[in-house]
Amino acid sequence: MTFLSWLVVDDVTTAVTRAVTVLVIACPHALGLAIPLVVTLSTGLSARSGILIRNRQAFERARAVDTVVFDKTGTLTRGEFAVVETAVAPGFEEERALALAAAVESGSEHPIARAITQRAAEHSLPLPVAEDVRAIPGHGITARVDGHTVTVGRLGLLAARPEWLEAALARWEERGMTIAVLLVDEQPCAAFALADEIRPESREAVTLLHRMGIHVAMLTGDQRAVATWVARELGIDRFMAEVLPEDKQNVVRELQREGHIVAMVGDGINDAPALVAADLGIAIGAGTDVAIESADVVLVRNDPRDVVTVLELSRRSYRKMLENLGWALGYNVIAIPLAAGVLAPYGIVLAPAVGALLMSLSTVIVALNALTLRASATPSHSATTAHAH
Template structure:
C-alpha cells in the first residue's frame, strides 16, 4: 500500500492553496494560519500572530533552535557572571569580554525575531499576550546586559547567558508546539496520500496512465487488485472486497459489485474493477472529509476562548507584578535588585504552556476522531457532547438498516397446505416472480431466497402493476405477489397470521399460484444488531434514549420494545422533527440528535449536538456538528468518550499552565526574599519551558484513545 502514500504532488492540483514545501512534509502553515490575527481576529491562541502570519514552518524553527543552541554555548561559557556562578576562571584577554555581547546581540535579533515581530503584532491588534511578554523579557535582558557590558549598569545585570538560554528554550518550546500542530495536519495529509499517484483510464481499446487530477466525470478507469480507487465512482464491471476503513473507520472489508458506488482512496483488496468516475477533485468524498477536518480544526471553541482570556489576564498579572516588584525593591534602596527581579518576573510570566494547552488538545482530538471515523465539524459540538442527557435517534437507517428484509414466511394451511407448498417453495416462487423487478421489496425477496440458498425456478412474461403487485409465468402456472389490492382483484382471503403481523407494523405480501393463495411474506425494516448495545451503553452513561420516526406507532413500538428505548415519537413528518427536539430541550434536557442527515437536517441543527450517521460519501451535511462515517449507532458512544477525554485534558492543561505562572511569578518577584529564597531567572526559564513540554505530552495522551464503536460501547457497559 506504500505506493499509495508516495507523494501528495497531484493533490495540489485539487487544493491549490496547499503548498507542501518539504518542511518535514507537512503543509503546516495552513493549520496555523488561523492562529494569526490577520485572518481570524478571534482565534488568538495567546499570540502566535507574529510567526504564524509569516508562514514559519517546523523546519525553520528546528533549524533556528539548533543554530541558537550552538551560539548559546560560547555566549554562556564566556559570560563572566556565569563563570562566577559555576566557579571557573576565564582567560584575561580583551576579546573574551566581547564574545557574549557580540554573539548575544546576534541571538537577540536573529533568534528573537519571531517573538519580536509577534509582540509588535499583538500591540497592533491591542491584544497583549504571550509573544509580547517574551519580546519584553528578552528586550529588557538585552538592554540591561549591554548596560552592564559598557559599565553603565551594575555587573549584576550581565544577563547575556540568561538571554541566550531564554531564546534557546523559547525556540525549543515553539518547535515542539509547531511539531504537534504539524502532526495534526498530517491527518489531512494522510487523507491526500490515500489517493493513488496515477490512474489507468480506458480510452477505446487502450489503457492510458494519467494523473487522477486529469480524470473527468464519465471516464472509466481500471482498479487493479490491491490498488486504491482514484476518484469517486460507480462500479461498471467486476466485484471486489473493498477496504473502506480510511473513510468509514470500519476495519472489515465490504463487498462491492456492479452498480455500487465506491469512494476515492478505498482499496480493492482481492480483485480488479472497472469504475466509471462520478465525482472528481473538490466534489469527492475525500475532499469533503478533508474540508470538514480543516474546518473543525479551525473552529474556535468556548474553552479556547477561555485560554485566550487567561493569556490576556496573565499579561496584566505579569505587568502588574513587574511594576510592584520594581517599586518595592527600589523603595528598599536596591535599584539593581529591582531591575534583576523585574526582568525575572517578566521572563517567567510568559504563558507559553497556556497558548499550547487548548489548541493542541482540540487538534489532536479532532485528528484522533477522524482516524476513528468520527468527523468533528464543530468543536463546540464535541465539547457539549459530554453533558448531553437525551439522545434522539431517527429510526430508519440509523437504528434499523433502512431497507426491507423478509422476516417471516407462512405457507397457506401449514406445510402441507393447498398444493402442499412448503415455506421454502413459497419463497422460491415469490423470488422467481420478482426476479426482474427493481422494487426494494422485490430485492428483499430475491435476497432472502439467496440467503436460504433456495433453487429459484426461471420465470417469463413478467409484468408489474403499481400498488397491486407483480405476476410472471413460472413453469406451467402464473405466480403473483402483491398486497391487499391483489387479493381484492382475485377475491381471495388473506391468511389468518396477517392480523398479528399487521399489529407489529410489518409489510404483508401474499403469494398466489393460479389465483390461489399459497402463502404470505412478512417484511420489515431490519434492526441493526449493534443498536441494542448502543442503547444499553447510553443508558449506562445516564442518557435517556428517544426514537423519532415517520412510521406508524405499531412499527415504532415494536422496534422500541426490542431495543429497550425510553420514549417514542411516531408518525412525525420530517418538517416536525425539529419541533420534537425543541420539545425535549424545553424539558431542560441537552439533546443530541442522531440522523441520516437528509430529512433530519433541521432537527440536527436544532439539537445541542447534531450527529449525522452513516453519511458515507454524503459528508457535506451542513447541519450536523459531528459526522460518523460508519453506520454503526455505537459510534455515538465514541463521540461521548472523546468529548469527556478532551474536556479532561483541556482542564488539566489549563490548570497546569496557569497554576505554574501563579506560583512562580511571586517567587521571582521576591516574595520569599525575607527568608533568603529568590527564584533565579535561569531556573524560572527552565521551569517555564518544562511546563510547556508537560502540557504538550499530556495532550499527546489523547492519541491512545481507542475509538472503535465496540471498544467505546464495551467500556461504558463495563465489558472491557
C-alpha cells in the same frame, strides 16, 4: 515591580536575578497551549474516526447533551425492506419457498421484490426459471415455475388464513410489518414478514448512551405499531410516531423547552430543520446534501455508535482543557511568587536556570496531558464489541 522591590532591600545583582527569574518562569507557553492543543488533537482524532466537525462551538456543547433524538429510517434502521421472518406450511421447506418467490420476483424493482431476491441471494439459493410472468394489479405477481402456478403478493390473496399461519400473522401485524404470501397452485405455502431492518449497531449505541446517563428518543413518520416494536427492540425511552417532516423540529424545540440539551441525528432532507433547531445536529452516513449542510457534525459511516464517540470525545476534550488550564494557572500562582522571592527570607530562592527548567516542564506537562486524549480515544463501542466476541 520585582526588580524595584528587591532593589530597595538588596543589591542590583539580586534584583536583576529575581526579575529575570520571574520573566523566564512567567512565560505563558503553558497557558497559551492549554486549550489550542486539545482542540487540535480532538479535531484530528475525530477525523480519523470518520467524524467531521463543522461547528466547533456546537461540538464543545456536546458534552452537556442529555437527550439524543434519532430519526428512525436510515439511522437506527437500514432504510430499506428486508425479509426478517418466514413462516411455511407443514411439509414445505423454507429454502424452496424462498427460491420460488425469488424466481417470480427476480425481474421486479419493487422494494418487496428486491428484499425477497436479496434474501435468496444471501442464502446462495439457485433460482428456478420463471415463465409467463404477469403482474396482478394491486395484489402481486404470478408466473409458471417448474410446471406450477406460483403467486407472490399481498395478504388479500388468501381466501382464508390457514391455521399454521395464524400465530405468525398475529405477531407480525402487532409489529406493523409488511406481509407477502406465497401461493403454489392457489394453495398458501409460505408467508414472509418484511420490515425496515434494525441496524445491528443500533442496540449497542442505545445501550452505551444509557450508560452515559443520556436519554434516547426516536422520531418516525411510520405507524405507531412499527415505532413501538423498534423502540421496544432497542430499549428506547421515548418515541413519537406518525410525525410529519415539518413537525420534527417542533418536537426538538419542545424537548428544549423541557430543559433538555438535545442532539438530533438524521440523514434525510426531512431532518434538516430539526438538525438546525437542535443544540447539536448530527448527519449520519451518506445523508442528503441538505442534511449535511444543516448539521454541526457529520458522521461518515452509517454507524449510530459514532454518536457515542462524538459525545465521549467532547466530554474528554473538555476535561483535558480544564486540567490543562488548572495546571497552567496553578503553576503561575505558585511559581511566580517563588521566582519573585517571597520565600527568600527562609532561604528558598529560584535561580533563573531553575525557572527556565520549570517553565519548560510546565509546557511539556500540558502537552503530555493533552496527548493522553489520544491514548483514551478508542471508542468505547470497540471495547464492548470485543468483549461480546
